[in-house]
Amino acid sequence: MGSFSAGHHVLGAALVLSTFIVHAYEYTAGALKIVHPFAVVSTPGATTGAAFIERIENSLAQRDRLVxxxxxxxxxxxxxxxxxTSSGVMKMREVAYISVEGGANTDVGKxxxxxxxxxxxxxxxxxxxxxxxxLYFELAGPVEVAFVVAPATSESAINPHQHKH
Ligand SMILES: [Cu+2]
Incomplete structure (x- = not known):
């Protein structure tokens, strides 16, 4: 159940993304550019929500990490x-960091x-x-941003994570 709804919310976010591209906004921190951080509308009573970043641009040659x-x-x-997984099951796991490779763009969600x-x-x-x-980066340090909550455009877009830790 948890893994199933997780897949749905990510898909929903991708759909929302395309309608939001016109209103793109970004934050700069040193060599990093944080483009269009957004969250998804939460369902009534939900205690968890999901947020995404369209892309993080890293103009340095060196890798940074969102920690x-x-x-x-x-x-x-x-x-x-x-x-x-190889058996086709969608699994969620917590990660210690998200790598932002040097000279490349990294997306969080897409x-x-x-x-x-x-x-x-x-x-x-x-x-x-x-x-x-x-957002705390290993090299760039802390970056203040705002995640704009995207309107739900479909049922899948408002389907939050239900998995427990
Ligand atoms: Cu998750």
């Missing part, structure tokens, strides 16, 4: 990756399977809200 994320809206934010899980939400994620957060 931690914090936000006042959630008691903790975990870095997650989902992957499909094709990488990475996403950010907001645990124990203090309030629901409502479309249009800006969720303050701090």
């Amino acid at each position: 931690r994320v914090s936000s006042p809206i959630a008691s903790k934010v975990l870095l997650h990756q989902h992957e499909t 094709s990488s399977g990475y996403h950010l899980m907001l645990h124990e939400l203090r309030k629901p994620l409502v479309a249009g809200d800006r969720i303050a957060a701090t």
Whole structure:
């Protein structure tokens, strides 16, 4: 159940992304450019939410790493990756960091399977809200951003994670 809905929310996010491209916004921190961080509307009563970053551009030759994320809206934010096993089952796992390779773009959600899980939400994620957060990079240090909550455009887009840790 958990893994099934996880797959759905990632797909939903990808659909939302295409409608948001016109309103792209970005944050710069040293050699890094954080382009279009966004979250997905949470369902009523949900205590977890999901957030994504369209891409992180790294203009240095050196690799950086996103090692931690914090936000006042959630008691903790975990870095997650989902992957499909050889038997075709979608699995979620927490990762210690997300690599941002030098001279390349890294996405958090679109094709990488990475996403950010907001645990124990203090309030629901409502479309249009800006969720303050701090991204901590190994080299670039802390970066203040806002995740804009994307409106749900389909049932799959509002399907949150239900998996437990
Ligand atoms: Cu997850």
